[in-house]
Amino acid sequence: MALSGLFLIVFLLQHFSINLMSVFSADLFNEVSHFMGTNSVIQYALQPVLIFGVIFHLTMGMYLEAKNRGARPQKYAYNKAGASASWMSRNMIITGIMVMLFLGLHFYDFWFPEIKIKFIDGDWSGMENGAYRYWDHTHHKFVDPIRVGLYCAAFVFLALHLLHGFQSAFQSMGWRHQKYTPVVEKVGYAYAIIIPLGFIVIALYHHLIH
Amino acid sequence: MSEKGMNLTLKIWRQKDSKSKGKMETYPVTNISEHMSFLEMLDVLNEQLVEEGKEPVAFDHDCREGICGMCSLHINGEAHGPDRRVTTCQLHMRMFNDGDTIHIEPWRAKAFPVIKDLIVDRxxxxxxxxxxxxxxxxxxxxxxxxxxxxxxxxxxxxxxxxxxxxxxxxxxxxxxxxxxxxxxxxxxxxxxxxxxxxxxxxxxxxxxxxxxxxxxxxxxxxxxxxxxxxxxxxxxxxxxxxxxxxxxxxxxx
Missing domain, CATH: 1.10.1060.10 (Alpha-helical ferredoxin)
Known part of the structure; x- marks a missing residue:
């Protein structure tokens, strides 16, 4: 759980970095997207690892939740769980499921069409009407205010998930140190707020400049 | 000089044995001193129940000075009650107010089955x-x-x-x-x-x-x-x- 979580945290940073390019330069975003979408190592080695990482994290998360719920068949009639643990730490399954539902929409919007164009239609050129299609496709997706709203809401759930998940992954791996753990916690909070907020800004940017 | 004690409503988990289905029951207690420990308050309740010819509430306790680890009550939604760094036996009634309702339950876990009332098998x-x-x-x-x-x-x-x-x-x-x-x-x-x-x-x-x-x-x-x-x-x-x-x-x- 922790290892796959840390792996996804690293992936998220990479995803964010490329998305951020779409704000500053359409050409740069197109170049990098084309490289990511057509490079053999990324497509045939790293992409399957990522898919496995996502599926493993989701499956293990739900398996652990089911097992942990089974460890207390009789609930307390009166419980004050908030007195000793944060909402984020107690509701990872809720924020996780919300992110998972978002992934369904995100795959429908971007990943499935990409897979269709490349692997079913056999078009690896990345071109449409004589120019790269990546920036236009991305930009077009954020015209619909409902979709933008759903994306922004999902990033809030992602932030809540990361607020606990980042430092929790280190603890599960046994990486706890009097000197370094407070640093990990601070970096975790910064990451959990800055990255999802950045994704929100990018989505709003594409919506507003349309 | 006498001081006015607290009147409390206790909602306590009662369960005859490990096989029976338990439920929360309500008991009023009166004139509870703020200087009493939580377990002394339960002693008062049990004396009251015995006088009424009812079954006293079973709960674990031993040293009553926070070192044996026997007491084990989930009080008002928290293990060992609202105070910090204390066991139930070290919890004092001054943590509560006159008129309070106090919920008392056993530890809840599949691995800690209830033996009777508030006692679990650890x-x-x-x-x-x-x-x-x-x-x-x-x-x-x-x-x-x-x-x-x-x-x-x-x-x-x-x-x-x-x-x-x-x-x-x-x-x-x-x-x-x-x-x-x-x-x-x-x-x-x-x-x-x-x-x-x-x-x-x-x-x-x-x-x-x-x-x-x-x-x-x-x-x-x-x-x-x-x-x-x-x-x-x-x-x-x-x-x-x-x-x-x-x-x-x-x-x-």
């Missing part, structure tokens, strides 16, 4: 200890004095802190997953930090974690509730140390 902890919470010492007459082995002060202090765990089960009771990892982490740490504990170090982590899982405790998701509710302030450091020991023993297996 022998799962004993079986985890039996699986590896010990060191093998030669008692044939050649035993080396423990003090003859120099130990760094920081390690000795941390081992001692881990050893202050009284095994009350508040960690399990307060964890949303009913996980016993703070208890097991402490019992592993108190040996793994010392040279005397190195002989069985590898098997200790593997065997105790295996037994913990067999007993039906949940898995740690690092909410930190156990550390907050632990009457002895056992640190999450011990869970991280257990995770390290377990991971390293699994790799070397």
């Amino acid at each position: 022998s799962a902890f004993d079986r985890i200890q039996h699986a590896g919470g010990f060191i093998s010492v030669n008692t044939s007459g050649n035993t080396i004095d423990a003090n003859a082995i120099p130990i760094e002060k920081e390690d000795a202090d941390e081992a001692f802190n881990a050893a202050t765990c009284i095994g009350c089960g508040a960690c399990v009771a307060s964890c949303k997953n009913a996980s016993a990892m703070l208890f097991v982490g402490a019992k592993i740490s108190q040996f793994s930090l010392l040279p005397q504990g190195q002989v069985e170090a590898k098997n200790r982590a593997l065997n105790m974690v295996k037994q913990m899982d067999l007993e039906g405790f949940g898995n740690c998701t690092n909410t930190g509730a156990c550390e907050v509710q632990c009457p002895k302030g056992i640190s999450l450091d011990n869970i991280a140390r257990m995770n390290r020991d377990f991971l390293s023993a699994s790799v070397k297996k």
